[in-house]
Amino acid sequence: MIGLVKMESFRLLRQSRTYYALAGVVLIEVVVLLSAYYQGNEIIEILLSQLRESFYFEGTLVNGNLITYLILNSMWFHLPLILMIVVSGLLTSEYKDRTLITVMMQPVSKVRYLLSKYLVGILFSVAIVLLLLVTSLGFSYLIFGKGDLVVLLNGLNFYTQSDAFLRILLAFAAGAFSMVFYAVTSLTLAVILKDVTKTWIVCVLFIVISNVLMKIDFGSELLNNLFYFKLNQSWQFFFYPDIPWYQILMKTSLTIFYTTLVALLGLFIFKTKDID
Amino acid sequence: MRLCLTFFFLSVSFFSLAQQTAIDQDLLLIKERLDSIVDFTVDMGLEVDVNFISMPKKTGTLIYRKGAPAKISTDDFMLVPKRGLDFTLEQLFEYPFITVLRKTYIKEGDSIKVINAIPNSDKADFSIAELTLNISKRRIQQTKISTLRDGSYDIFLKYPDDTAILPEQIKIQFEVERIRIPLSFLGQDVKVNHKLKRSDDIKKGAILLDLYNYRKQP
Numbered sequence: 232m233i234g235l236v237k238m239e240s241f242r243l244l245r246q247s248r249t250y251y252a253l254a255g256v257v258l259i260e261v262v263v264l265l266s267a268y269y270q271g272n273e274i275i276e277i278l279l280s281q282l283r284e285s286f287y288f289e290g291t292l293v294n295g296n297l298i299t300y301l302i303l304n305s306m307w308f309h310l311p312l313i314l315m316i317v318v319s320g321l322l323t324s325e326y327k328d329r330t331l332i333t334v335m336m337q338p339v340s341k342v343r344y345l346l347s348k349y350l351v352g353i354l355f356s357v358a359i360v361l362l363l364l365v366t367s368l369g370f371s372y373l374i375f376g377k378g379d380l381v382v383l384l385n386g387l388n389f390y391t392q393s394d395a396f397l398r399i400l401l402a403f404a405a406g407a408f409s410m411v412f413y414a415v416t417s418l419t420l421a422v423i424l425k426d427v428t429k430t431w432i433v434c435v436l437f438i439v440i441s442n443v444l445m446k447i448d449f450g451s452e453l454l455n456n457l458f459y460f461k462l463n464q465s466w467q468f469f470f471y472p473d474i475p476w477y478q479i480l481m482k483t484s485l486t487i488f489y490t491t492l493v494a495l496l497g498l499f500i501f502k503t504k505d506i507d
Numbered sequence: 508m509r510l511c512l513t514f515f516f517l518s519v520s521f522f523s524l525a526q527q528t529a530i531d532q533d534l535l536l537i538k539e540r541l542d543s544i545v546d547f548t549v550d551m552g553l554e555v556d557v558n559f560i561s562m563p564k565k566t567g568t569l570i571y572r573k574g575a576p577a578k579i580s581t582d583d584f585m586l587v588p589k590r591g592l593d594f595t596l597e598q599l600f601e602y603p604f605i606t607v608l609r610k611t612y613i614k615e616g617d618s619i620k621v622i623n624a625i626p627n628s629d630k631a632d633f634s635i636a637e638l639t640l641n642i643s644k645r646r647i648q649q650t651k652i653s654t655l656r657d658g659s660y661d662i663f664l665k666y667p668d669d670t671a672i673l674p675e676q677i678k679i680q681f682e683v684e685r686i687r688i689p690l691s692f693l694g695q696d697v698k699v700n701h702k703l704k705r706s707d708d709i710k711k712g713a714i715l716l717d718l719y720n721y722r723k724q725p
Binding site (some may be wrong): 289292 | 558563579581582590658684715
C-alpha cells in the first residue's frame with residue numbers, strides 16, 4: 232500500500248498540471264493581495280464610517296490578518312476548483328493514456344489501487360491548504376504587518392493579533408476538511424465518468440451548484456445543518472466572538488462522514504465495474 | 508420723565524448683564540481645582556459597550572497637557588471616544604457661559620448640586636450641559652452634555668478616594684447609530700433581520716475607561 236501511495240505521489244509530482252495548480256493558487260493570492268492593497272482602506276472606511284461620529288481611530292485595521300481573512304473568503308470557491316481538476320486527473324489521465332489497463336494486469340488489488348489515489352488526493356489537498364496558509368500569512372504579514380482583525384459577522388468583531396492568528400489557523404484547519412471532501416468527490420466522479428473533459432465539466436458544475444445551494448435557506452435547522460453544501464462555511468464559525476465548538480464539531484464530523492461515504496461509493500463502483 | 512426712562516433702561520441692562528455673567532460659585536471653586544492640573548500621563552484600560560461591537564479590553568497611555576486635546580498612545584487598534592476625555596472641562600468652558608441652579612440634595616452624606624451651564628457664545632459647541640457637583644468633595648460627579656454636532660452624551664466619574672480630583676474610572680454614554688453595511692459586505696451565512704434592524708437603529712453605547720498609575724510628565 233505504501234508503495235502504491237509513493238508511486239501515486241510521484242505521478243502527481245510529475246504532472247505539469249500540479250504545478251499549474253500551485254501557480255494558480257499563488258496567482259489568486261497575489262490578485263487578492265493587490266485588490267486589498269488598493270481597496271482595504273475603502274472597505275474599512277465603509278465598515279466604520281458611522282462610528283466616526285463618536286470615535287477617533289487609533290491604529291490601523293488594514294493589516295496582514297484582514298488580508299488573510301479576505302484571501303480565506305475568496306479562496307473557498309477557487310481552491311476546490313483547482314483541487315478537483317488536479318486530483319481527478321490522477322485517474323482520468325490513466326483512462327486517457329490507457330495505462331490503467333496495464334496496471335490492472337499486474338497483481339494489484341483494485342481497491343488498494345484506488346485507495347492509494349484517494350490518500351494521495353487527501354494529502355495533496357492538505358498540502359495545498361498548508362501552502363495557502365503559509366503564503367497568505369507570509370505575504371500579508373510581510374506587506375501589511377500585524378494588527379487587530381475586524382470581522383463583520385452579526386456586528387463588528389475585533390480580535391487582537393494573537394487571537395486573530397489562532398482563529399485563522401483554526402479556520403484553515405476547518406477549511407482543509409472541506410477541501411478533502413471536494414478532492415475525494417472529484418476522484419469518485421472520475422471513477423464514474425472516466426473521461427477528462429466530462430469529469431472537469433461535472434466538477435465545475437458540482438462546485439457552482441454547491442455554492443448556489445449553500446446560500447439557500449431550507450427553512451429547517453436540521454436540513455441546513457445536514458446538507459454537505461452547508462458544511463463548507465464552517466471555517467467562518469471561528470470568527471464569531473464565542474466560537475460555537477459543538478456546531479463546528481458536528482459539521483466537521485458530518486464532512487468526514489460524507490467524505491468517507493463518497494470514497495466508499497467510488498471504491499464500490501471501481502471494484503464492480505470492468506476497466507474498458 | 509426722560510431721566511426716569513434712562514435710569515430704568517440702564518437698570519434693566521445692568522441686571523440682565525449681571526444675570527448673564529452669573530456663574531455658580533461652587534463650580535468656580537471646582538474649576539479652580541481643575542485648572543491647577545497642568546499635565547499628567549496615565550495608563551488606561553478601555554472597554555467598549557455597544558451592542559453591535561465586540562472588542563476585547565484595550566490598554567494604552569493617555570497623555571494630558573493643558574491647552575491641548577488629550578492624546579492616546581497604544582500598540583493596538585483602539586476606538587477613542589471623541590467626547591469625555593476633557594478631564595479639566597477646558598473645552599466645555601472655553602467660551603463664556605452662565606449657570607442655572609436646578610436642585611441640591613444630600614447623597615451618602617455629601618452635598619450634591621445640579622446646575623445647568625448654558626453658553627453665551629455662538630462659538631461654543633454645546634447647547635446645554637447639566638453638571639452634577641459634589642460640593643463636599645469639590646469635584647464633578649456627572650455631566651450630561653448636549654452638543655450641536657455630536658449629539659448628547661453623559662459622563663459618570665468615579666474617584667479613588669475622597670480628595671482626588673482626577674478620576675479612576677470614567678463611563679461615557681452616548682447615542683450611537685447602528686451601522687448600515689452594504690449587503691455585499693455581509694458574509695454568506697449572515698441572515699439580515701430587517702424588523703430588528705429598523706427598531707435598532709439608534710442605540711445607547713458606552714465606553715468604560717479605567718485610569719491608573721497617574722504620573723507627572725517627565
